[in-house]
Amino acid sequence: MFNSKDVEKEYEYSYRQVQDIEDYKHPLINFSDVIKAHYFLADYFLDISSDSIEKMSVGVKSYHLLGSALSRQIVSYQGRMKYSNPIDICSTLFYGLVTDHPFVDGNKRTALLVLLYQLQLYGYYPNTEINKFEKLVISVAERSIQQKYRMIYKKFKKETDVDAEVLTISYIIKRLTDKVDRSFHLNITTKEFCDTLKSIGVNFTLDNSKIKFTFTKKRFWSKTKHAYSIKFYGWTRPVEAGMVRDVFDALNLTEDYPSYKSLFNDNREPFYKLIKDFEGPLKRLKDK
Numbered sequence: 001m002f003n004s005k006d007v008e009k010e011y012e013y014s015y016r017q018v019q020d021i022e023d024y025k026h027p028l029i030n031f032s033d034v035i036k037a038h039y040f041l042a043d044y045f046l047d048i049s050s051d052s053i054e055k056m057s058v059g060v061k062s063y064h065l066l067g068s069a070l071s072r073q074i075v076s077y078q079g080r081m082k083y084s085n086p087i088d089i090c091s092t093l094f095y096g097l098v099t100d101h102p103f104v105d106g107n108k109r110t111a112l113l114v115l116l117y118q119l120q121l122y123g124y125y126p127n128t129e130i131n132k133f134e135k136l137v138i139s140v141a142e143r144s145i146q147q148k149y150r151m152i153y154k155k156f157k158k159e160t161d162v163d164a165e166v167l168t169i170s171y172i173i174k175r176l177t178d179k180v181d182r183s184f185h186l187n188i189t190t191k192e193f194c195d196t197l198k199s200i201g202v203n204f205t206l207d208n209s210k211i212k213f214t215f216t217k218k219r220f221w222s223k224t225k226h227a228y229s230i231k232f233y234g235w236t237r238p239v240e241a242g243m244v245r246d247v248f249d250a251l252n253l254t255e256d257y258p259s260y261k262s263l264f265n266d267n268r269e270p271f272y273k274l275i276k277d278f279e280g281p282l283k284r285l286k287d288k
Contacts, residue, residue, distance in 0.1 A: 050234025
């Protein structure tokens with residue numbers, strides 16, 4: 001699942017330390033979801049095959065604080081759920097992950113990645129510039145929601161301070177998302193893509209900054225050799241659907257696999273794709 005064996009070892013240790021809460025079913029977020037998000041971020045940013053490698057400490061600092069943040073999704077009073085609107089639920093969890101600091105490092109970026117993932121589970125997708133999400137994360141971390149979003153915050157002044165901040169976050173997120181997914185992508189990394197091609201007879205070699213594919217197509221009466229190269233950005237970097245189609249066309253695989261997506265497991269977690277799409281703010285949101 002991970003490119004780095006060290007990250008995978010740390011992930012497996014953290015994963016064994018806590019059990020998922022049985023009642024937390026998607027689109028609610030559970031312990032394993034947040035832990036995966038945290039370690040996928042580490043795997044991505046610590047990828048030595050990439051040009052954007054950086055230092056990031058990994059690990060859960062407090063499972064109690066992590067559980068406290070998760071429990072915000074189902075808070076109730078006198079048998080009535082405090083938050084029932086999907087984006088309100090996403091917002092209160094996001095707020096808890098940013099402010100509770102359950103991880104050794106990467107709390108803000110983990111919170112943003114989980115927010116994007118949960119929004120996607122509910123069917124919401126970003127419709128605006130990614131820097132607006134970055135501004136929101138920083139405002140929550142700095143406890144400056146009331147000042148930076150003063151006019152919105154005033155709409156909820158009758159609520160307690162924390163509730164007003166959560167509802168302010170929700171109001172902002174509703175304006176930054178919609179129910180239409182305008183992207184066209186695969187949730188598959190470069191390593192997974194190459195390994196899948198290898199399983200159907202395609203050879204690949206890494207040559208400097210390119211991956212070179214070769215494939216010999218055998219017929220009853222002949223053999224034809226095909227070759228194609230793509231730029232290499234790192235093993236954890238997701239591949240774009242258009243590039244996959246170009247590879248299949250160049251290697252003369254399209255005829256045999258017209259629905260190339262059938263080769264890949266559609267149940268993969270979309271974390272790497274989300275990280276790539278939001279790489280800029282996620283990288284800048286590194287904990288100080």
